[in-house]
Amino acid sequence: MLSFVARRLFSALLTIALSSVLIFLALQALPGDVASQILGRDATPEAVATLREQLDLDQPAWQRYLEWVGGAVTGDLGTSLASGEPVATEVGLHLRNTLLIAVVTILVAVTLSVVLGVLAGLYRDRWPDTLISGLSLVGMSVPEFVVATLLVLALSITVPVLPAVVLDGPSASIGELLPAVWLPAAALGVAMTAYIVRMARTSVIDVMAGEFVTTATLKGLGRWRVVTRHALPSALLPTLNVIAMNVAWLVGGVVVVENVFNYPGVGSLMLQAVHNRDLPMLQAIALISAAVYVLCNLAADLGAMALNPRLRTREQVGTR
Amino acid sequence: MSGTRAETTGRRGTFAGLLGALRGSTTAWVGVALVAAHLLLALLAPLIAPYSPVENDPANALAGPGWEHWAGTDQYGRDVLSRVLHGGRYALAVSFGATVLAVALGTVIGCVVALRGGWLDNLVMRVMDAVLSIPPVLALLVVVTVLGAGPLVIVLAVSLVYTPAVTRVVRAAAQGVAPSDYVTAARVRGERTTSILFREVLPNIVDVVCVEFAMRASWVILLISSLSFLGFGANPPTPDWGLMVAENRTAITVVPMASLAPIIALATLVVGLNLAADGLSKAWGVDRVRKGRA
Numbered sequence: 107m108l109s110f111v112a113r114r115l116f117s118a119l120l121t122i123a124l125s126s127v128l129i130f131l132a133l134q135a136l137p138g139d140v141a142s143q144i145l146g147r148d149a150t151p152e153a154v155a156t157l158r159e160q161l162d163l164d165q166p167a168w169q170r171y172l173e174w175v176g177g178a179v180t181g182d183l184g185t186s187l188a189s190g191e192p193v194a195t196e197v198g199l200h201l202r203n204t205l206l207i208a209v210v211t212i213l214v215a216v217t218l219s220v221v222l223g224v225l226a227g228l229y230r231d232r233w234p235d236t237l238i239s240g241l242s243l244v245g246m247s248v249p250e251f252v253v254a255t256l257l258v259l260a261l262s263i264t265v266p267v268l269p270a271v272v273l274d275g276p277s278a279s280i281g282e283l284l285p286a287v288w289l290p291a292a293a294l295g296v297a298m299t300a301y302i303v304r305m306a307r308t309s310v311i312d313v314m315a316g317e318f319v320t321t322a323t324l325k326g327l328g329r330w331r332v333v334t335r336h337a338l339p340s341a342l343l344p345t346l347n348v349i350a351m352n353v354a355w356l357v358g359g360v361v362v363v364e365n366v367f368n369y370p371g372v373g374s375l376m377l378q379a380v381h382n383r384d385l386p387m388l389q390a391i392a393l394i395s396a397a398v399y400v401l402c403n404l405a406a407d408l409g410a411m412a413l414n415p416r417l418r419t420r421e422q423v424g425t426r
Numbered sequence: 427m428s429g430t431r432a433e434t435t436g437r438r439g440t441f442a443g444l445l446g447a448l449r450g451s452t453t454a455w456v457g458v459a460l461v462a463a464h465l466l467l468a469l470l471a472p473l474i475a476p477y478s479p480v481e482n483d484p485a486n487a488l489a490g491p492g493w494e495h496w497a498g499t500d501q502y503g504r505d506v507l508s509r510v511l512h513g514g515r516y517a518l519a520v521s522f523g524a525t526v527l528a529v530a531l532g533t534v535i536g537c538v539v540a541l542r543g544g545w546l547d548n549l550v551m552r553v554m555d556a557v558l559s560i561p562p563v564l565a566l567l568v569v570v571t572v573l574g575a576g577p578l579v580i581v582l583a584v585s586l587v588y589t590p591a592v593t594r595v596v597r598a599a600a601q602g603v604a605p606s607d608y609v610t611a612a613r614v615r616g617e618r619t620t621s622i623l624f625r626e627v628l629p630n631i632v633d634v635v636c637v638e639f640a641m642r643a644s645w646v647i648l649l650i651s652s653l654s655f656l657g658f659g660a661n662p663p664t665p666d667w668g669l670m671v672a673e674n675r676t677a678i679t680v681v682p683m684a685s686l687a688p689i690i691a692l693a694t695l696v697v698g699l700n701l702a703a704d705g706l707s708k709a710w711g712v713d714r715v716r717k718g719r720a
Contacts, residue, residue: 120552121552121555121556121559122559124552124553124555124556125556125557125559125560127556128553128556128557128560129560132565132568133568243697243700243701243704244693244697246700247644247693247696247697247699247700248689248692248693248696249648249651249652249655249668249692250652251651251652251655251668251671251672252671252689252692252693255671255675255678255685255689256689258675258678259678259679259682263678263679357561357563357564358561358562358563358564358649358652361563361564361567361656362563362652362655362656365656376564376567377567377656380567380568380571381571383571388564388568391564392560392561392564395559395560395561395564396556396559396560397559399558399559399561400559
């Protein structure tokens with residue numbers, strides 16, 4: 107089992123390393139010289155050459171890659187081309203704000219969806235199931251910007267209780283940002299909830315048909331006890347994976363939702379960096395997103411293994 | 427999943443199988459009908475749209491729904507209904523183009539690595555995993571800023587971004603087929619990999635590929651419309667649903683239909699695709715729910 111954990115860890119590290127190579131190569135391949143772009147069209151060739159030297163652009167690509175990765179490991183992600191600030195500081199500040207949304211989204215979405223999913227599973231094909239399944243189908247069919255737009259219409263314009271646009275800067279305190287978190291989190295959470303509801307419903311139906319549940323019922327246990335003690339733990343297991351997958355999707359949704367609400371998080375930072383062609387910033391954000399994705403999948407696999415002893419011996423798991 | 431597949435030999439033809447699945451499942455039927463309706467409206471858009479989708483008419487700007495303009499007009503006086511109808515052409519063409527390409531690429535790569543196995547399989551799947559870890563939105567934003575927002579650029583970029591996920595799904599399905607006797611028999615007969623792929627493996631994973639196609643198409647549509655919404659997709663004044671919501675969002679209290687009409691169009695199309703994917707996967711016994719979004 108230890109060797110499995112070690113192998114899984116190693117494979118996660120390898121994936122992150124490969125992603126860093128891909129990210130570096132892809133962004134290097136962008137046409138246009140960064141130095142001449144910063145200086146504008148009127149720059150003298152000497153000035154461009156000096157800036158290229160300052161930015162280390164005259165060094166071979168592999169050397170710059172090693173320097174970048176070396177720096178990234180020690181927490182130095184370079185200097186933003188747009189603001190001149192260290193990338194790590196800026197990304198860190200925006201990351202904190204995005205994490206605030208992410209934590210609220212995940213907590214609310216996971217709790218709500220597990221409850222709804224289990225309800226739908228237990229009342230299979232009766233009205234609570236039809237209602238919940240129908241809603242989740244719609245939930246997964248509308249993009250974040252639509253949910254965000256409708257939420258603003260409902261809760262900022264028709265009944266003005268929550269702000270439609272965040273006016274705080276990235277360094278605002280968590281207390282100041284808190285009222286602005288709810289609408290973005292709700293917009294992000296709808297699709298996530300929908301996916302987890304479907305997953306939880308399916309696994310509850312599977313598990314309730316299992317022999318150990320029949321045994322527990324025949325033993326004379328009450329329905330509530332059968333569900334909470336016997337069925338739920340097994341039913342929630344596969345849900346972990348879907349949650350991990352959705353965390354990766356959140357990164358994309360965050361860009362849209364932060365744009366709609368003008369929320370000062372990583373998504374807004376990413377859009378700015380794309381506009382400014384701020385390579386060090388883009389590289390850093392891409393690397394961090396890749397690491398988050400890989401770590402979430404790792405956590406889901408290890409979590410599933412901890413909860414289900416059978417997975418520890420099966421070969422298949424390692425290949426994911 | 428793989429166990430049952432290995433036992434079912436002699437499947438009916440693809441089209442017959444699809445019809446059979448449709449007959450057996452109301453969900454799939456409703457879904458396919460919704461998508462077909464969208465396709466038909468998109469095809470007929472130039473004939474049935476009452477106005478030009480891009481022509482400004484300042485005298486009639488910000489009009490509510492009425493006899494002249496069924497869904498009202500936007501801030502430039504453009505007819506919302508005509509823009510929604512024409513927007514379907516763009517959404518369907520770009521999304522289906524990208525999905526077809528991604529599914530085709532992913533299917534071929536997935537089948538080949540599953541059949542070959544060994545170091546090739548390891549190498550390809552490692553790279554695919556690395557690509558999967560990079561958020562699609564970020565990759566697309568960068569590609570679009572560099573190469574411009576042409577439909578062709580978006581089709582190619584989206585299909586590249588989604589190929590790894592399709593590859594993973596198809597590879598898993600093909601691995602279920604690869605050890606079966608008829609594949610071994612074909613190998614023993616000395617048939618080439620391409621022939622084994624197209625004649626033995628592919629016909630037996632057609633159901634997985636179809637469900638994957640419907641699911642993937644729904645995500646591609648959502649992704650591309652989000653891209654347009656952010657201003658990185660279709661260029662104005664192209665009629666595009668995401669772009670329309672972005673343009674009319676600020677005037678939502680004045681002309682709600684200008685934002686709601688594209689939203690309804692987008693939602694019905696994606697609901698249709700999801701219903702089709704649900705119905706088909708249920709009819710064919712392909713596990714859809716467990717996969718989440720990737």
